[in-house]
Amino acid sequence: MELWLAFLVTQRRLKPAAEGYQVCAGEEHEDEHPHFSGHDLTLSQILRGARNELSLLNDAQWSPESLAFNHPASAPYIQELATICQQLAQRLQRPVRLLDVGTRTGRAAESLLAQLNAGQIEYVGLEQSQDMLLSARQRLAPWPGARLSLWNADTLAAHAHSADIIWLNNALHRLLPEDPGLLATLQQLAVPGALLYVMEFRQLTPSALLSTLLLTNGQPEALLHNSADWAALFSAAAFNCQHGDEVAGLQRFLVQCPDRQVRRDPRQLQAALAGRLPGWMVPQRIVFLDALPLTANGKIDYQALKRRHTPEAENPAEADLPPGRH
Numbered sequence: 001m002e003l004w005l006a007f008l009v010t011q012r013r014l015k016p017a018a019e020g021y022q023v024c025a026g027e028e029h030e031d032e033h034p035h036f037s038g039h040d041l042t043l044s045q046i047l048r049g050a051r052n053e054l055s056l057l058n059d060a061q062w063s064p065e066s067l068a069f070n071h072p073a074s075a076p077y078i079q080e081l082a083t084i085c086q087q088l089a090q091r092l093q094r095p096v097r098l099l100d101v102g103t104r105t106g107r108a109a110e111s112l113l114a115q116l117n118a119g120q121i122e123y124v125g126l127e128q129s130q131d132m133l134l135s136a137r138q139r140l141a142p143w144p145g146a147r148l149s150l151w152n153a154d155t156l157a158a159h160a161h162s163a164d165i166i167w168l169n170n171a172l173h174r175l176l177p178e179d180p181g182l183l184a185t186l187q188q189l190a191v192p193g194a195l196l197y198v199m200e201f202r203q204l205t206p207s208a209l210l211s212t213l214l215l216t217n218g219q220p221e222a223l224l225h226n227s228a229d230w231a232a233l234f235s236a237a238a239f240n241c242q243h244g245d246e247v248a249g250l251q252r253f254l255v256q257c258p259d260r261q262v263r264r265d266p267r268q269l270q271a272a273l274a275g276r277l278p279g280w281m282v283p284q285r286i287v288f289l290d291a292l293p294l295t296a297n298g299k300i301d302y303q304a305l306k307r308r309h310t311p312e313a314e315n316p317a318e319a320d321l322p323p324g325r326h
């Protein structure tokens with residue numbers, strides 16, 4: 001609460017008074033504003049101490065996800081992503097494989113899927129929060145082809161080199177501080193030349209600050225970057241930022257993944273071994289692993305390893321990658 005009030009003072013919306021704070025001259029009453037209409041009870045309960053302010057983080061109107069989704073540029077940016085999927089699906093003659101990294105409760109995904117059909121998209125949403133993942137499953141239930149998975153090593157291995165498009169909707173600034181190697185991980189999820197469709201705020205709307213202040217210790221825009229900063233981050237990770245624009249503080253970037261990736265070939269290794277070893281010593285099948293599945297006790301999960309890497313379970317995505325140099 002004190003963070004909110006202090007911020008409003010710095011923005012010259014409030015000024016300290018003998019009995020608390022006073023609205024500055026020139027500030028208009030916002031009761032009829034569509035963003036506030038019908039939600040004043042929630043805010044007044046928090047102001048009176050009758051409701052925990054942290055409840056805003058899961059509120060249908062005031063959660064960071066909802067406020068981002070309701071931004072005026074969000075809908076057209078999602079619509080343009082749907083158009084890209086339609087065009088790419090037509091070119092590839094198959095559904096586009098899209099990974100939504102940080103899907104939250106699936107509000108934006110719901111909007112995207114409503115504009116596409118099963119012949120145009122294979123949607124996979126990845127989320128770190130189990131609670132939000134459950135909410136997303138409920139929200140996206142009308143789309144039985146949509147898959148949702150917890151972000152972990154097993155999931156990343158299962159989707160390696162599969163994504164034609166990776167969508168990061170207001171997620172990169174939140175995930176990068178916790179995982180500095182995230183951009184390298186995204187390369188491992190993408191096919192050569194895949195598209196990163198990135199939506200990121202450069203500045204927050206005043207209403208977005210209501211819940212964001214709860215998460216940032218009074219520095220709500222400390223994690224946000226401008227277009228030059230994002231371009232530098234993409235370039236340092238060998239991505240090619242092909243387009244960037246901004247509407248009312250919401251930035252959108254179209255970023256191409258490297259079109260050449262190291263793809264280890266088991267057949268080459270078998271041939272090399274055959275030239276140096278007797279035939280009976282050359283393995284009939286070789287699998288390269290980026291990581292080993294682990295049990296809850298931290299031991300190798302041999303059952304999961306067997307399930308994942310039996311010939312029947314090999315990734316069918318390898319058969320029809322979009323054009324690119326491997």
